[in-house]
Amino acid sequence: MNVYRSIGDLPAPLDRSVVAIGNFDGVHRGHQMIIQRVRERARELQAVSLAVTFDPHPVAVLHPEYAPKLITPMAQRLALLAETGLDAALVLPFTHEFSRLSADDFARGILRDALHAAEVHEGDNFRFGHGATAGLAELKELGQQLGFAVVAHGALRIRGIDLSSSQIRRIIADGRLALARALLGRPFSVRSTPAHGRGIGSKLTVPTINLAPYADLLPPNGVYVTRMKIGTGAAARVFNAVTNAGVRPTFGExxxxxxxxxxxxxxxxxxxxxxxxxxxxxxIREERRFPSPEALKAQILRDVAWAQHYFRRAGLI
Known part of the structure; x- marks a missing residue:
């Protein structure tokens, strides 16, 4: 998948395109449904299939006090978009100046002039333009004027839930990982690097590894069954694991x-x-303080046994 970081990075001339626009946080099954249709229509029209997304998240610029912790930071989001088979992604820098762009200017300057859009596919709650004052009705009217079709997609409903990134964030924050997996179409995961120290040298020689400080979404403090992938490509190694996310209260500081x-x-x-x-x-359980390191060690053995049972049932041992 080609990734363009601004309008100026686009190749000239760009072939006409079939476009989906959004933050795509999580690249969940609703996003995947729309992207699949974008790819199908691009093949039929002999066009480029393209996602337009924004960095940073618009709320982080306009109302930083309400900025969400992301399910998928940008690098992970682009990797997941690439896995869908899209031809290209355009990452538009979201600034205060960009936020003042009118719906008409966005449709003319970006969709028509820069992307040569033949079709634009959107969820039925799509909003755009300065102050998010325009929606699908306005986009369809602009499309009629400017020469592109607009295809609306209703929210995908799974287990009685209308899929949205904000809904999935709440579910992960509540620790409902099986439900999050059903909505994402894969387990929730975070990508990071090792924390400084603790077994980090030319080799990891102890069976414990900490993530570097991570600013985006995590499930609530507690103990989890996890899998750790170390490295990339053919050289990557995957380990079954038990993970504690929290403050480790038993040890004082x-x-x-x-x-x-x-x-x-x-x-x-x-x-x-x-x-x-x-x-x-x-x-597995919530994080809690134990009366002694020995009591914690006994609980860890129970946690490991619980995890091993999970892995056996899942065929991962």
Whole structure:
């Protein structure tokens, strides 16, 4: 998938395109449904299939106090969009100046003049233009004037839930990982690098690894069944794990960490730049303070047994 970071990065001339516009946080099954239709129509029209997204999230610019923690930060979002088979993604820098662009200017300057849109596919709650004052009705009217069709898609409904990124964020924040998996179409995961120190050298030689500080969405503090992917491509290694996300209150000084104990551990090459992906599969329990390190150790053994049972049932052992 070609990634363009501004209108100026687009190739000239760009073939006509079939476009979907949105934040695509999570690239959930609703997004996937729209993107699949975009790809189908692009093939039929011999056009480029293209997603337009924004960086940073518009709320982070316009109302930073309400900015959501993201399911998928931009690098992960683009990787997931690439997996859908799209031809290209355009990442528009979202600024205060950009937010003042009228709906008419957006449709003319971006959809018609820059992207040569033949069709635009959107969810039926789509809003755009200065102050988000325009919606699908206005987009369809502009399309009639400017020469592109607009296709509306109703929200995909799964397990009685109308899919949206904001709904999935709440579900993950509540620790309902099985439901999040059903809505995302994959386990919720975070991508990061190792924290400084603790077994980091030319090799990881202990079965415990911490994520570097992570600013985006995590499930609530607690203990989880997880899988840790270390590295990328053919050299990547995947370990079953038990992960504690929290402040480790038993040891006095409380500081937040995401710490994973690798169950099928073997020494592996690692640096502070090695890519990590931690998939959250199931919640075992809440985090709590234990009366002694020995009591904590006994609980960890029970947590590991719970996780091993999960992995056996899932065919992952």
């Amino acid at each position: 409380e500081s937040f960490a995401v710490e994973s104990y690798l169950l099928n551990f073997e020494a592996v090459d690692l640096s502070e730049q090695t890519p990590l992906e931690l998939c959250f599969l199931a919640r």
